[in-house]
Amino acid sequence: MEDEEGYTALSFQARRNALRTASPAKKQAVPSQVLHWQFVTLWVVFTGTVILVVAVRVLASQLADDKGETSNGTWPVKCNCSSDNFQSLLRSRICNQSKGNSPCQICPPLWHLHQGKCYWASKDLKSWTESQGDCSARGAQLAVIQDRREMEFLKMITEDTHRYWIGLSLSETKWRWITGHQLDHNMFQGPLSTAEEDSCGTIKGSTISPDFCTAVYQWICQKDPILL
Template identity: 65%
Template sequence: MSLPLQQDFPVLEEDALQNPRWHQILLWVVCFGIVILVAVVIILLLQLEAEKKKAGAGCYPVKSNCSSDNFQSLLRSRICNQSEANSPCQICSPHWHLHQDRCYWLSTDIKSWNESRSDCTEKGAQLVVIPDKEEMEILKKIMVVTQTYWIGLYLSEKKWRWITDHQLDQNLFQEPPSSAGNESCGRIKDSKIIPDVCNAVFRWICQKDPIVL
């Protein structure tokens, strides 16, 4: 009874070897896929090369082959309308005012002097310091006349000092601030410096250096 079964195996193996069509179909599919993949890679490389050539002519900042000098020149011409390479271009952050090599920001909210100082620090700035009358004239142009603003002035050991640790030049102002107690801070209104308790709440002015291109 086992002989017929032993004779059937060679027949099945011979049929499988004589009919390899599914192997051929699979091979053709793989080859076709490889050809398509190579064609896609070539097209992408050609497009990338074209973009690099285009970027070299226009020098846009998102392209890696645009030099820093060319990028700065482009920013000067677009932002500051400057074409000279050695001419500095100064810019401020949005909502800041550029005046005489300084950027100024005026609040619309009200805080105490210490809170105002902390807010300026978080902005990478400081409460405004007024070293001379020229700086005062600049502030008069940008301040709201009816508003009072904290400035970087405080009373320390009965002497008025700026937050830069410089002492206030009393000759700069017609009405220098007098002492308002041990914890006194300076505010400005209509070009006049007024002493007040530091816990009072007013608007404030931040100051920082501009970005130079």
């Protein structure tokens, strides 16, 4: 028993000494990894700062060049960066508006500007109610056609082989736009008189025609532009 206990004590002491010998090597590996990541982080921060400084100087140079306030054609001496001048710069760059203070109208990407309104034609198929819900999610409504010029414009941005929901529905035997205004039948032609209740209006080319609101078609959204 004494030999076994002595052997056990010696074996435990040997393992403990081996662990103490190996531990410094593990401790030395951690600082090198930390230093590596610290170096990478500092390099990324330095590079980002340089890019930001260069971008700010380029923008300041463009603003000053537009006002002609440069020194010997090199670096601008001062920059008149008031909100009015900055807005005028945006109008000239985005709207090609060189003179005047009248606001320019901007539509989101893939939307079309016409007569103070932005229009967007879908590619998917939905019911009339679902189509109106999609327009609402885009901050818009189904298109409300006010004259023949608007009708011709919608014909240009849509495919003449497809039907599109517009903001027109039949309510108590009367066709009304989604705005509450009644349809002027003298302005638009189409087989609307044959429609039944729960019908909504579609447009195809230059013709407005009815179908049940539960049918699925593409749709046209309309909203006000952004004024710059």
